[in-house]
Amino acid sequence: MISTESATTVVxxxxxxxxxxxxxxxxxxxxxxxxxxxxxxxDLPRTAQPLVELLVAGEGRARASHRFSxxxxxRRLRYTGSxxxxxxxxxxxxxxxxxxxxxxxxxTSFRSADGASACQITTTVTNHxxxxxxxxxxxxxAAGFAGARVEDVDLLRADSEWLGEGRxxxxxxxxxxxxxxxxGLHGQDGRxxxxxxxxxxxxxxxxxxxxxxxxxxxxxxxxxxxEHNGAWRWEVGERRDGPYLALLGPTDVDHQWxxxxxxxxxxxxxxxxxxxxxxxxxxxxxxxxxxxxxxxxPHPDQSTLPVVFNDYMNTLMGDPTTEKLLPLVDAAxxxxxxxxxxxxxxxxxxxxxWDSVGEWQPSETRFPQGIQEVLTRIRRRGMVPGLWLEPxxxxxxxxMAEKLPDAAFLQRGGVRLVEHDRYVLDLRHPSAVAHxxxxxxxxxxxxxxxxxxxxxxxxxxxxxxxxxxxxGAGLLAHNRAHLAWLDGVLDRHxxxxxxxxxxxxxxxxxxxxxxxxxxxxxxxxxxxRYPPIAVAAPxxxxxxxAASWAYPQPDMPDEDFAYTVCxxxxxxxxxxxxxxxxxxxxxxxxxAAVEVYHEIRNGLTSAVPLWPLGxxxxxxxxxxxxxxxxxxxxxAVWRRGDDAGPVTLSLPHLRSQNVHIEARxxxxxxxxxxxxxxxxxxxTLTPTPHATASARLFRIVAG
Numbered sequence: 001m002i003s004t005e006s007a008t009t010v011v012x013x014x015x016x017x018x019x020x021x022x023x024x025x026x027x028x029x030x031x032x033x034x035x036x037x038x039x040x041x042x043d044l045p046r047t048a049q050p051l052v053e054l055l056v057a058g059e060g061r062a063r064a065s066h067r068f069s070x071x072x073x074x075r076r077l078r079y080t081g082s083x084x085x086x087x088x089x090x091x092x093x094x095x096x097x098x099x100x101x102x103x104x105x106x107x108t109s110f111r112s113a114d115g116a117s118a119c120q121i122t123t124t125v126t127n128h129x130x131x132x133x134x135x136x137x138x139x140x141x142a143a144g145f146a147g148a149r150v151e152d153v154d155l156l157r158a159d160s161e162w163l164g165e166g167r168x169x170x171x172x173x174x175x176x177x178x179x180x181x182x183x184g185l186h187g188q189d190g191r192x193x194x195x196x197x198x199x200x201x202x203x204x205x206x207x208x209x210x211x212x213x214x215x216x217x218x219x220x221x222x223x224x225x226x227e228h229n230g231a232w233r234w235e236v237g238e239r240r241d242g243p244y245l246a247l248l249g250p251t252d253v254d255h256q257w258x259x260x261x262x263x264x265x266x267x268x269x270x271x272x273x274x275x276x277x278x279x280x281x282x283x284x285x286x287x288x289x290x291x292x293x294x295x296x297x298p299h300p301d302q303s304t305l306p307v308v309f310n311d312y313m314n315t316l317m318g319d320p321t322t323e324k325l326l327p328l329v330d331a332a333x334x335x336x337x338x339x340x341x342x343x344x345x346x347x348x349x350x351x352x353x354w355d356s357v358g359e360w361q362p363s364e365t366r367f368p369q370g371i372q373e374v375l376t377r378i379r380r381r382g383m384v385p386g387l388w389l390e391p392x393x394x395x396x397x398x399x400m401a402e403k404l405p406d407a408a409f410l411q412r413g414g415v416r417l418v419e420h421d422r423y424v425l426d427l428r429h430p431s432a433v434a435h436x437x438x439x440x441x442x443x444x445x446x447x448x449x450x451x452x453x454x455x456x457x458x459x460x461x462x463x464x465x466x467x468x469x470x471x472g473a474g475l476l477a478h479n480r481a482h483l484a485w486l487d488g489v490l491d492r493h494x495x496x497x498x499x500x501x502x503x504x505x506x507x508x509x510x511x512x513x514x515x516x517x518x519x520x521x522x523x524x525x526x527x528x529r530y531p532p533i534a535v536a537a538p539x540x541x542x543x544x545x546a547a548s549w550a551y552p553q554p555d556m557p558d559e560d561f562a563y564t565v566c567x568x569x570x571x572x573x574x575x576x577x578x579x580x581x582x583x584x585x586x587x588x589x590x591x592a593a594v595e596v597y598h599e600i601r602n603g604l605t606s607a608v609p610l611w612p613l614g615x616x617x618x619x620x621x622x623x624x625x626x627x628x629x630x631x632x633x634x635x636a637v638w639r640r641g642d643d644a645g646p647v648t649l650s651l652p653h654l655r656s657q658n659v660h661i662e663a664r665x666x667x668x669x670x671x672x673x674x675x676x677x678x679x680x681x682x683x684t685l686t687p688t689p690h691a692t693a694s695a696r697l698f699r700i701v702a703g
Contacts, residue, residue: 010082012093012110013037016117017276019110021095022046023079029097031143035220035276036117036287047144049244050074052097052106052123055137055252059102065191066253067237068139068246073099077106089114089294103129104261108141118275118291120227121247124268127261135259136252140269145222145243148215150178153243155236156212156223156281157196158536160204163524165505166536168615170281173213178238193237197254200459201230201479202506209234209509210288210540213243214281221277223284225540227295227510228270230479231255231462231472247272250472256462257472270476273510285539286608292542293605295510297490301497301517305544305572305601306384307336307594308499308518310453312343313576314525314551320345321366325374331579333381335587336594339451339497340378341386346371355421357390358398360439362447375447384497386451387443391436392482393422393458400435408432410464410478412471419458426464426474427481436485437492444493454516456502479511486515499547505533508540518572521548527564528693531638532616534567535625538609543627544601546571552590554581559694561586562666563638565593566695569665570625570636573597589666596665596697603629612649612683622647631702634664638695639687646673646686655681657702665697672696 004011008024009032020032028050053074055061062072077097085092093110105126112119121141127133145153150173158168174180177194196207203209209226211234224247226232231250236243249270250257259267275291277283296302309332311320316328320342332340347357349365362371378385394400394409401423408429409416416423425432443449463475490496500507500516504523513519519541522533534548550568552561568574573594579587607627612635616623621641627634633651661674661683673686687694 010093010095012084014091014112014114016115017112017119019093019119021051025078028075028077029079029095033146034143034222034274036278038278044146045241047146047239047241047244049142049144049239050077051095051108051142052077053137053139053142053246054104054106054125055135056102056104057134057136057258063189067191067193067195067235068137068142068248068251069193069237069239069244070189073102073104074142076101080105087111102133103127104133113291113294116290116294117277117287118273120271120273120291120295122269122271124266125261126266127263130263132260132262135261135267137248138267138269140226140247140249140272141274142246143244144239144241145213145245146241148218148220148242150174150238150243152215152217154214154216155194156214158208158210158539159206160208160505161206162503162506163522164618165204165508165522165533166208166540167532167618168536168539170615173236173238173243178236178243183238183240189239190237193235195233195235197233199231199255200461201456201475202459202502203229203232203509204540205459205506208540211236212281212284213245214284219278219280219283221281221284223275223281223288224272225288225510226270226272227514228479229482229507229509229511230475231257232270250476252472255472256470257476258470259473260469270511282610289538289542289608292510292513295514297515299490299517300495302544302605305604306338307573307575307597308339308341308386308451308547309337309575310341310343311576312388313549314553315576315578316343316345318344322368322374326377327580329374329377329381329383331582331587332575333383335575335579335591337383337575339384339386341388341451341453342374343388343453344455346387355395356397357422358394358400360389360443372447375449379448384450385448386453386497387449388453388455389439390455390457391439392425392427392456394425396421396423404431404435405429407466408435410460410474411466412464417460417464419460422458424458424460426466426478427485428467428477433481433485437488440489441492444496450495451497451499453499453501453520456507459506483511483515490515513541513545518545518547520574521546527551527560527567528640530567531623531640531695532618532620534571535611535616535623537571538625543571543607543609544604547574549574549576550593551576552586553577554583554586557692558669559690560692561589562669563693563695565590566636566638566665566697569593569597569600569697570627570634589668592667593665599664599699600627600634603632606630610651610653612651613647624649626651628653633700633702635683635698635700636695637685637698638693640693644687644689646684648682648684650682651700652681654700654702655679660701662699663696664699
């Protein structure tokens with residue numbers, strides 16, 4: 001651990017990361033620099049953006065605006081000390097601040113894993129004053145992007161929605177995000193900002209909690225994520241000394257959150273993480289990827305990364321029966337699947353099941369001899385049996401709706417919240433937790449289930465006012481109770497594999513993903529539209545957790561069949577499709593893809609993602625994703641338009657190297673022409689003329 005302190009600065013870090021905090025009594029405590037130690041920039045100017053922004057009723061902002069910069073208390077907080085330590089692989093720093101007027105103290109805690117140029121940050125506010133204080137917003141982290149001009153900085157951000165997840169853009173801050181207002185002439189900081197805000201419990205339902213800023217002149221880049229399974233906000237704005245960043249959980253203005261701190265009480269913000277690099281967005285992605293791996297709860301799945309077959313997507317679509325499942329089980333085993341998950345419908349006796357879910361008892365009409373007949377077949381074919389579960393909801397017609405007390409549900413004004421004919425459990429309440437624990441334990445211990453796809457298809461909105469000072473505070477407490485429930489499940493069943501799903505990827509955050517083993521990246525049923533989602537996924541989630549559907553069908557032309565399978569290969573292979581109705585040649589093609597995935601997964605947990613054609617556009621005719629692991633680069637390329645090529649991909653990490661390039665999937669279709677330019681590190685591909693979509697997966701070995 002590297003750590004020094006002077007009268008004006010605190011320097012902390014390790015060989016991969018350096019943080020310098022200004023603690024001069026002449027101004028607010030502020031981050032001077034947060035950077036990688038390899039190639040870092042030195043002598044950065046002091047910034048005036050306070051490390052902690054604390055919006056408090058009765059104090060407000062020091063200057064009227066709509067942003068979390070220059071709050072009155074944040075401006076007054078002064079340094080009182082710091083402590084350092086190490087917890088295993090984690091290096092830790094705690095910076096302590098105090099405001100004499102209110103008696104509030106703030107402790108901002110940084111922790112960073114060995115070898116990762118990234119850190120996780122929280123802020124804890126404690127009331128040491130004589131009177132209650134109403135918090136309206138607290139930053140987990142705030143800092144100026146020192147030494148950069150707004151004119152040179154690009155903003156990396158993404159919109160997201162059901163079926164259209166992870167639509168990324170990289171645009172200059174000056175392009176109608178932060179217009180040049182000539183702040184110097186006015187002698188004041190600006191009042192505007194770009195703010196990404198997510199409400200409710202679909203944490204990635206409209207915008208992503210991951211974003212970045214990069215200085216295109218120097219390559220210096222910050223990439224961040226808010227690690228919360230509920231409401232959050234991040235914002236980028238301009239001060240006279242340059243851009244600033246503020247990362248928060250729920251706030252009063254956005255989420256109806258406020259919390260009263262009585263004397264002696266504390267509040268801790270949601271965690272956020274910031275990764276840094278001096279080599280552009282790709283370098284910051286590599287740093288955040290390493291950091292995400294450090295955040296993961298240890299689990300056996302991380303060393304096995306089994307192939308999952310799920311019966312839902314474009315296959316049984318929520319209509320499983322013994323008759324339909326048994327041939328699919330046999331076919332999935334034959335192509336090499338290692339987990340077989342029965343998706344929605346297994347609890348349905350033929351009624352309208354959407355609004356009656358909640359007891360999670362196997363259907364007697366769908367499985368005349370009991371669901372054990374199917375689960376036993378899955379196990380006998382060498383696969384782990386899995387079930388779809390939507391644990392947090394109770395249908396309005398479910399018997400559980402009457403068995404559980406009103407206090408076990410999210411409420412407003414004494415009325416249970418209803419969303420799409422479902423009540424939502426409040427996991428602060430012990431009866432709600434006891435019910436879910438009983439369901440999981442019964443299915444694991446009595447039926448032998450080893451895998452759950454945990455779905456979440458509703459969003460209850462701002463929160464609950466039951467036993468809470470504000471609806472946002474009630475929701476935050478429920479969010480945290482939900483995470484505690486997941487921890488409890490895995491404590492009791494340490495080998496149980498949990499898939500994170502919420503209408504696809506509407507809750508794809510690292511509060512959830514630090515605990516769960518894989519992430520469904522979308523519900524997109526159109527195989528032509530899925531690749532941009534799969535290509536973008538590693539910006540938000542680890543490759544080994546990113547489960548993009550591969551759902552080939554017997555009636556697909558050969559090129560379309562291969563295109564669809566390629567979508568699932570550079571990540572966690574997640575199969576579906578009517579394997580049982582395929583020709584022997586088609587089944588052999590899927591089996592060959594599974595064997596290729598076995599090669600890929602050997603290095604998947606150390607792989608770093610690259611985008612040889614740049615960030616994917618939703619309508620781009622060409623898309624590409626690469627995973628680099630050691631001397632091996634796996635490269636997937638999709639052609640979606642009429643353009644038959646050629647297309648040139650940039651692989652600068654292989655510049656000036658001789659390489660061996662091999663097409664790995666498909667192997668039985670016409671080969672694309674491959675030309676390698678050693679000097680520029682570029683690969684030119686020319687596909688065979690083909691009227692519809694096509695894709696190829698290559699293995700490139702350096703040396």
